[in-house]
Amino acid sequence: MRKLFVTAIGTDSGKTLASAILTQNLQADYWKPIQAGTPRDTDRVRTLVDNAQTQFWPEAYFLQMPASPHKAAANEDIIISLDNIQLPDTQNDLVVEGAGGLLVPLNRNGDFVIDIAARLRLPIVLVCNLYLGSINHSLLSINELKRRNLPVLGLIFNGEPDPQSEDIILKHAGWPCLLRILPEPEITPEVVAHYAAQVQWP
Numbered sequence: 001m002r003k004l005f006v007t008a009i010g011t012d013s014g015k016t017l018a019s020a021i022l023t024q025n026l027q028a029d030y031w032k033p034i035q036a037g038t039p040r041d042t043d044r045v046r047t048l049v050d051n052a053q054t055q056f057w058p059e060a061y062f063l064q065m066p067a068s069p070h071k072a073a074a075n076e077d078i079i080i081s082l083d084n085i086q087l088p089d090t091q092n093d094l095v096v097e098g099a100g101g102l103l104v105p106l107n108r109n110g111d112f113v114i115d116i117a118a119r120l121r122l123p124i125v126l127v128c129n130l131y132l133g134s135i136n137h138s139l140l141s142i143n144e145l146k147r148r149n150l151p152v153l154g155l156i157f158n159g160e161p162d163p164q165s166e167d168i169i170l171k172h173a174g175w176p177c178l179l180r181i182l183p184e185p186e187i188t189p190e191v192v193a194h195y196a197a198q199v200q201w202p
């Protein structure tokens with residue numbers, strides 16, 4: 001059974017798109033444990049995957065403010081606790097989507113998004129979107145994953161291909177590229193199905 005955690009080098013990097021693709025590839029369940037702001041990523045993925053198997057699990061925290069979870073939670077007088085973030089009770093494969101990048105804070109106690117993956121013992125998929133500046137953000141994220149000794153399944157590149165950026169990121173990561181997602185004029189279930197057929201698991 002495959003359960004995995006999708007994180008990224010930052011927010012708006014394409015985690016929800018990548019998660020929809022992986023969910024469709026595995027016919028997995030999908031879970032976004034912390035949602036800050038609307039529209040809900042869960043609703044977005046629901047519109048993009050097309051199979052009879054996938055179930056959608058409710059967020060552990062659904063916060064109104066589109067902000068860092070520590071800030072969105074404080075806005076509602078909530079303190080996010082990792083103890084309240086427990087894996088859904090499913091026998092199916094499961095794709096878990098983080099919020100923002102690895103070191104987005106959950107609270108002021110030193111818990112970060114990446115601690116969800118660590119606590120739940122989920123192997124990680126890192127989405128690296130491609131833009132000027134993304135090499136640095138990617139390598140910082142990779143360094144942090146290595147420093148924490150977390151299991152990483154591989155990377156997903158999202159955006160206009162940049163072979164030299166991708167090459168240097170993969171060289172330092174030492175993890176495989178699972179998929180390359182190109183800029184798409186529209187994100188549809190057909191686009192998601194197209195990429196779902198291209199995922200290369202290690």
Ligand SMILES: Nc1ncnc2c1ncn2[C@@H]1O[C@H](COP(=O)(O)OP(=O)(O)OP(=O)(O)O)[C@@H](O)[C@H]1O
Pocket residue numbers: 008010011012013014015016017018041098099100101158159181182183184185186187
């Ligand atoms: N390859 C692509 N082609 C076209 N649009 C894309 C592509 N990748 C992402 N987008 C668009 O960019 C926006 C941000 O992507 P997405 O919502 O997947 O980011 P995210 O990493 O999930 O952000 P968050 O941290 O809020 O969860 C969305 O509107 C999405 O449809």
Ligand SMILES: C[C@H](N)[C@H](N)CCCCCC(=O)O
Pocket residue numbers: 011012035036037065066067068069099100101104
């Ligand atoms: C609201 C947004 N779409 C995400 N859910 C949360 C992004 C937090 C980013 C925090 C930061 O890195 O500064």
Ligand SMILES: [Mg+2]
Pocket residue numbers: 015016017041097
């Ligand atoms: Mg998302």
